[in-house]
Amino acid sequence: MQKGTKEIQYFFYSQAFADGFRITFAILLPALIGLYFQHFETGLTISLGAMVVSLTDAPGPIIHKKNGMLFTIAFAFIVAIITPFAQSNFYTLGLEIALVTFFFSMFTVYGNRATAVGNAAILVMILTMDKPTGSYSVLPQALLITAGGLFYMGISVLLYSIRPYRIAQRALGDCIREIANYLSIRADFYNLETDLDTGYKKLLAQQVIVNEKQDAVRELFFKTRQLVQESTDEGRKLVFAFVETLDLFEDITASYYDYASLRNEFGSTGALGIVYKSLMKIVFELDQIGIAIQTNSSFQKSFDYDEEIKGLKSQVDSITANTNANKLVLRKIIVNIRNLLTDMNNIEQYFEKNSSRKKNSLDHSHFVTHQSLGPVIFWNNLTLESSVFRHAIRVGLACSVGFIIVRLLSYGHHSYWVLLTIAFILKPAFSLTKKRNIERIIGTLAGGALGVIVLVFIPDKTVHFVFMVTFMIGAYSFMRINYLAMVICITPYVLILFSFLGSGYKDVVKERVFDTILGCAIAFLASYILFPRWESHQLKSFMLGMVKANALYLQKVLDTLCGYKVDMLEYKLARKDVYLNSANLSAAFQRMLSEPKSKQSSQPQLHQFVVLNHILFSNIATVVTTLLSKEVRTHPVELIQLAKKAHSNLKESSRTLGDEIISLPYQIQEMQSPQMDLTTDDLLMKEQLNFIYTVSNDIEEITRAVD
Secondary structure, three states, X not given: OHHHHHHHHHHHOOHHHXXXXXXXXXXXXXXXXXXXXXXXXXXXXXXXXXXXXXXXOOOOOHHHHHHHHHHHHHHHHHHHHXXXXXXXXXXXXXXXXXXXXXXXXXXXXXXHHHHHHHHXXXXXXXXXXXXXXXXHHHHHHHHHHHHHHHHHHHHHHHHHHXXXXXXXXXXXXXXXXXXXXXXXXXXXXXXXXXXXXXXXXXXXXXXXXXXHHHHHHHHXXXXXXXXXXXXXXXXXXHHHHHHHHHHHHHHHHXXXXXXXXXXXXXXXXXXXXXXXXXXHHHHHHXXXXXXXXXXXXXXXXXXXXXXXXXXXXXXXXXXXXXXXXXXXXXXXXXXXHHHHHHHXXXXXXXHOOOOOOOOOOOOHHHHOOOOOOXXXXXXXXXXXXXXXXXXXXXXXXXXXXXXXXXXXXXXXXXXXXXXXXXXXXXOOOHHHHHHHHHHHHHHHHHHHHHHHHHHHHXXXXXXXXXXXXXXXXXXXXXXXOOHHHHHHHHHHHHHHHHHHOOOOHHHHHXXXXXXXXXXXXXXXXXXXXXXXXXXXXXXXXXXXXXXXXXXXXXXXXXXXXXOOOOOHHHHHHHHXXXXXXXXXXXXXXXXXXXXXXXXXXXXXXXXXXXXXXXXXHHHHHHHHHHHHOOOOOOOOHHHHHHHHHHXXXXXXXXXXXXXXXXXXXXXXXXXXXXXXXXXXXXXXXXXXHHHHHHHHHHHHHXXXXXX
């Protein structure tokens, strides 16, 4: 109950709710003003302009938001001019639908914001194609849509200028909370009741989410001059907290061990249960930090970190005192927990006023991708080898088929809903289209029932308006985070709106349900029949990216073992590359599982490959963080050889997948490292490197089997 209350509180402080409230206000205000002055149609057209521009107002650098909204306004104006002239003839309108949906669907090649710009232009066409417009009123209508877009853009920019750091705070808080969820899943591995296979599935799915949140924060922080320059205390502490958060995530990743062996060795002692409880306290604390940053409120520690470590060490020592188990592993786990608490202490400097924080010397521009918007990218993707081109053709053909069917049936006044369903459900990947189909149908039925209940059992029009606004806020709040919830909210919002416009809700419900099912059927068939590209055919490229990223990460271990000083920028870039490729591979594998069984291949081997690579980079992280925390020195050849053999296995896997990895800049036999006795730490590292070698060997065998 308490957790549910916190989640509700968190939602009301989230960026999603702020976006929903802002969009609802910007859409409602022109319509209400128009209604008041008896120019409702004018107000509604302005509201349409505000609505389509809001699609591109996703969180991100302010310059990107401005550019996205300006492009949307320009394209909306052009489409609003063309559509009324095309609608006079069945063939010209059909041609416009095919060309516009194809052209703007191609914008996917330029990234998510450009995709939203394209969707906004398609939306303008669909919502205006059935509206009778005389030639004399075409330009005024286009100008009103433009005015609505400019109105929305003005509100968005104004709110940003008033509170420029709120978006960054919300993004960082959201990222920290997802990392807390990731740590919670890892902590469950110490719980003997947790199934390891189920745990790995959850872990891989959560890693995809964490990677998305980290990328969103990087985009927002490191492409915003005000934050990168750290010219204010607020900017400095946000950047500092995020950099420390990345180090925290690495320490969480580095807390990997062979959990099956741990359970066999320590399961009966109770030591793992103590570790689990300690980690869950950290999970709660980290979640509270995220909420505090998200809500821009103060934070107080819930327990003493130093005392926690002392108590943990004391309990573990007393439990294992009379056992012959390898206590080095447990000590390593305790050290890792201490590192997590140190990272949290650093993050908590965010809440300290006038705290001296050193400016980060890394060039952050290396950590973000820079999307080119040149026309050559569009041109180069006009080939069936491009998944975006296939997607654009699919959307264009499916919308054309939908348009023809609707005109042949001629059964209602809102048949454009069919095209809306097709255009916004069809995604480049079959699995995403399938998921959207299911959610659209369920959401429409559930939302329709909800709307009917409100309209039937509550006669008061004022209450209807309150419900409509509430559903509007819900729909636009969930627009980017939960498609099912958005559809559940938007359906009763539409029903109540049409009841205000004088339409009978029963007819509207029937028509909307029919249009939704028809649109979903067309979209599903199009995604299955028209130029599909199944994930199983593309997984090899993701596998190769993962192997190469792990090899580069392992290279840093080799450099350190050989006594070379590792450049921190190169190291952090290698770390980021591993997380990115692992998330991409996991996401692609999850998409494959949603595809027809006949289109899947080597599923057990691919799942094992994904899990083993996650295990591999977690263990590499364990070793490399240990090495970087100590003075640079040449380690015993025995350790270097183990790492070198593991690296060779990854090179062989890369060759099997069709690529080469650059050879190491040195050879083992050339090293003049003297023979040394292995210290206690070296013995533990040898055990870890042996495990890394074993895992890399397993990866090589699976790669050959899959290939």
